[in-house]
Amino acid sequence: MQQQPYPLGRFHAELSQQQPRFARALEECSLYLRRYLPGEPIMRQGERSEHLYLVERGRVSLNSAVHSGRLFQLGEIACQSQIFGEMEFFSASPVQWSVVAETELDASVICAHKLAQRLLDEPSLTLFFAAALASDYLDTLDITTSRLLHPIAYNIAYELWRERQRTPMLGSRKRALEAARFGTTERVYRRALRELIEQGIVGEGIDGPVIADLTKLRAYLSL
Numbered sequence: 001m002q003q004q005p006y007p008l009g010r011f012h013a014e015l016s017q018q019q020p021r022f023a024r025a026l027e028e029c030s031l032y033l034r035r036y037l038p039g040e041p042i043m044r045q046g047e048r049s050e051h052l053y054l055v056e057r058g059r060v061s062l063n064s065a066v067h068s069g070r071l072f073q074l075g076e077i078a079c080q081s082q083i084f085g086e087m088e089f090f091s092a093s094p095v096q097w098s099v100v101a102e103t104e105l106d107a108s109v110i111c112a113h114k115l116a117q118r119l120l121d122e123p124s125l126t127l128f129f130a131a132a133l134a135s136d137y138l139d140t141l142d143i144t145t146s147r148l149l150h151p152i153a154y155n156i157a158y159e160l161w162r163e164r165q166r167t168p169m170l171g172s173r174k175r176a177l178e179a180a181r182f183g184t185t186e187r188v189y190r191r192a193l194r195e196l197i198e199q200g201i202v203g204e205g206i207d208g209p210v211i212a213d214l215t216k217l218r219a220y221l222s223l
Helices: 012-028 086-089 112-121 125-148 152-165 175-181 186-198 214-221
Strands: 030-036 039-043 050-067 071-084 098-101 105-111 202-205 206-211
Touching: 012 030, 012 105, 012 112, 012 125, 030 125, 050 112, 071 125, 071 175, 086 112, 086 125, 105 112, 112 125, 125 152, 152 186, 152 202, 152 206, 152 214, 175 186, 186 202
Parallel strands: none
Antiparallel strands: 030 105, 039 098, 050 071, 050 098, 050 105, 202 206
16 A cells, blocks of 8 residues: 555545645654665564554556566566555454565665554544555456456556556556456467557566557457
8 A cells, every 4th residue: 555645535635734744743753774685575474463564756667476486577667655564554464465575675674563653542543544555455356357368468458547547556567467367378478468469559768568559458458
């Protein structure tokens, strides 16, 4: 979730007004600032965590793995005061997605116990989490539903559309991991991407696929 209130939502005006108080509460519950190097996990899938992490700037990836070694990558986020660990904080459950630094970055480590007490003392601050969790839940559900119901080519095109609109979730810059993000192999991913390129919908950019023709993209997605 973002520390800043999301631009849409029923309580946006109220949260924007109270945002300095929320930022101050997080700062007062922080233990220290830790630097992470590229490839270093901030949170590990399956482990229990008593901390939340606030990343002001930098890129991180979120992934889930099974015992066979197969990896599913939700994607990468270009952080803008992003908070990680909020789901585990409220549910007291093991980490669901591994969070990995993709660039060198600093994360403020927030004590879950201090934050829990702060929310009990100032329950109105929980509205920040409620609004952000609702937005992130709908965003993630939209991604997951699309990947279940549509072919790989459609999802590649749809992700480019989403990125153009508003979502902070980005694709991986590593082609093998980009394939994992769609729950498929690199070979299948390349074939689906080639299909979109041949139709003139998508092009090859320096950092990965880009929209080649917005009109064709909208028609392909029936938008």
